[in-house]
Amino acid sequence: MTIATPKPAFTAERQHSVAAALRAVLPAASILSALEDTKPYECDGLAAYRQAPMIVALPASEQEVLAVLKVCRDMNVPIVPRGAGTGLSGGAMPIADGLVLSTARMNQIVRMDAYSRTAVVQPGVRNLAISEAAAQHALYYAPDPSSQIACTIGGNVAENSGGVHCLKYGLTVHNVLRVRVATLEGDVVELGSEALDAPGLDLLSVFIGSEGMLGIVTEVTVKLVPKPACARVIMASFDDVVTGGNAVAKVIAAGIIPAGLEMMDRTSSRMVEPFVKAGYDTDAAAILLCEADGTQEEVEEEIARMTAVLEAAGASAIQVSRSEAERLKFWSGRKNAFPAAGRISPDYYCMDGTIPRKNLAQVLIGIEQMEAKYGLRCANVFHAGDGNLHPLILFDANQPDELHRAEAFGAEILALCVEVGGTITGEHGVGIEKIDSMCVQFKPAELEAFFSVKRAFDPAMLLNPNKAIPTLNRCAEFGKMRVTAGVLPHAGLPRF
Numbered sequence: 001m002t003i004a005t006p007k008p009a010f011t012a013e014r015q016h017s018v019a020a021a022l023r024a025v026l027p028a029a030s031i032l033s034a035l036e037d038t039k040p041y042e043c044d045g046l047a048a049y050r051q052a053p054m055i056v057a058l059p060a061s062e063q064e065v066l067a068v069l070k071v072c073r074d075m076n077v078p079i080v081p082r083g084a085g086t087g088l089s090g091g092a093m094p095i096a097d098g099l100v101l102s103t104a105r106m107n108q109i110v111r112m113d114a115y116s117r118t119a120v121v122q123p124g125v126r127n128l129a130i131s132e133a134a135a136q137h138a139l140y141y142a143p144d145p146s147s148q149i150a151c152t153i154g155g156n157v158a159e160n161s162g163g164v165h166c167l168k169y170g171l172t173v174h175n176v177l178r179v180r181v182a183t184l185e186g187d188v189v190e191l192g193s194e195a196l197d198a199p200g201l202d203l204l205s206v207f208i209g210s211e212g213m214l215g216i217v218t219e220v221t222v223k224l225v226p227k228p229a230c231a232r233v234i235m236a237s238f239d240d241v242v243t244g245g246n247a248v249a250k251v252i253a254a255g256i257i258p259a260g261l262e263m264m265d266r267t268s269s270r271m272v273e274p275f276v277k278a279g280y281d282t283d284a285a286a287i288l289l290c291e292a293d294g295t296q297e298e299v300e301e302e303i304a305r306m307t308a309v310l311e312a313a314g315a316s317a318i319q320v321s322r323s324e325a326e327r328l329k330f331w332s333g334r335k336n337a338f339p340a341a342g343r344i345s346p347d348y349y350c351m352d353g354t355i356p357r358k359n360l361a362q363v364l365i366g367i368e369q370m371e372a373k374y375g376l377r378c379a380n381v382f383h384a385g386d387g388n389l390h391p392l393i394l395f396d397a398n399q400p401d402e403l404h405r406a407e408a409f410g411a412e413i414l415a416l417c418v419e420v421g422g423t424i425t426g427e428h429g430v431g432i433e434k435i436d437s438m439c440v441q442f443k444p445a446e447l448e449a450f451f452s453v454k455r456a457f458d459p460a461m462l463l464n465p466n467k468a469i470p471t472l473n474r475c476a477e478f479g480k481m482r483v484t485a486g487v488l489p490h491a492g493l494p495r496f
Helices: 012-023 035-041 062-075 127-137 153-159 203-207 241-253 266-276 296-312 324-335 337-343 357-374 402-419 437-441 444-457 472-480
Strands: 055-057 079-082 099-102 109-113 118-121 176-182 188-192 216-223 230-238 260-265 286-294 317-320 347-350 377-382 391-395
Touching: 012 055, 012 062, 035 055, 035 099, 062 079, 062 099, 062 176, 062 216, 079 153, 109 127, 118 127, 127 153, 153 216, 176 203, 188 203, 230 241, 230 296, 230 324, 241 260, 241 286, 241 296, 241 357, 260 266, 260 324, 266 324, 266 337, 266 377, 286 296, 286 324, 296 317, 324 337, 337 347, 337 377, 337 391, 347 402, 357 377, 357 402, 391 402, 402 437, 437 472, 444 472
Parallel strands: 055 099, 079 099
Antiparallel strands: 109 118, 118 216, 176 188, 176 216, 230 286, 230 317, 260 286, 260 377, 347 391, 377 391
């Protein structure tokens, strides 16, 4: 993607003074300031927007995190927390004159307790590493984002990440018991508890999904669940996306909660199949992946029930995994949909919005109409069971106006999600990507309430500023710049 990195917005003197203050509290190797060292931190997974930070700090302990926060507080330096940088909403994009606080070096599993089925981990521990360590106890960590091989638990907490099995097992917020947080003012607080409940307000639920705007995670206690004795997947084909979308609602209406219920349209399956050779039906307009897990008897019963519902809902073909290897193959295609997009398009824009399941067909038809309107292709692959859409808008940033059309396309998808009673994000967060769409979903009083929560945690407003919550002035300007018929008036004006 040919997008230039903006020039630094800080002076050399400012950078040197901040670096000197950090060298008093951190090892020299934990401070990056040369452009060649900070450039890898200029964006997260939303690579269309980039900004080199003034400086990067890599603390290796809670005490070092507190020391970095004190320097930034004393010197009025904005702070952008960063995990593995796999986020897709620009939440970890640096502030021009700010510091990136990476938790990558805080990567230890502190304690694993098979008896209580919990693990205490530092924020830089990879999502998948928790399950790998718990495997010896026949346990695992349920939330499994597509980036689980690389994403870290601290980032998962910041974004309230989900995954293909979140329908049955829940999001991060349902699988985290306790979070230890370093505040900007220098305190360390524990939110939640390893007990069944915690005293006082439920601030854990406020913090999870707060996108690094309230504090820095230094330790997390997660729930572990028993690894199912058996799991099998149905791949159901449909001749049109409307029938497939309606089938999702019918599965849930039948009282079945699959371990996973995912949908891919023809564009998605055709771009993934040559990449992973998962055995997908590439002639189908849509395919559903429906997983059952539990004991052998439970799985057999649920597979039979789901098969009957899907056949009655109009499935044109049904295939059930015959082995664990085939089950993993089915899921590998779904989990590799994003990288596979690079095989058919120079660039892609991965959206994230959530809608009521009953509106799946309506929204998919709307997206199809938008493809013609904006002259861009869109591959739909998503968590169908909980209505969390992930449209992949395919474009070429080297072609004039295609990035702008992709952004307008995405904004219209999010507006449609709100229109049908949904929301602008399910698990990717708001970051910078959806900050204008927040103006569509929330009223001024609601936005001011969000800022009140932030000010309670971060009075100086230094933690990840200008992300996630738009100011009322920004919303007023956005109202003047709303996309109409794919055209944004005054497109040359700066947006960030």
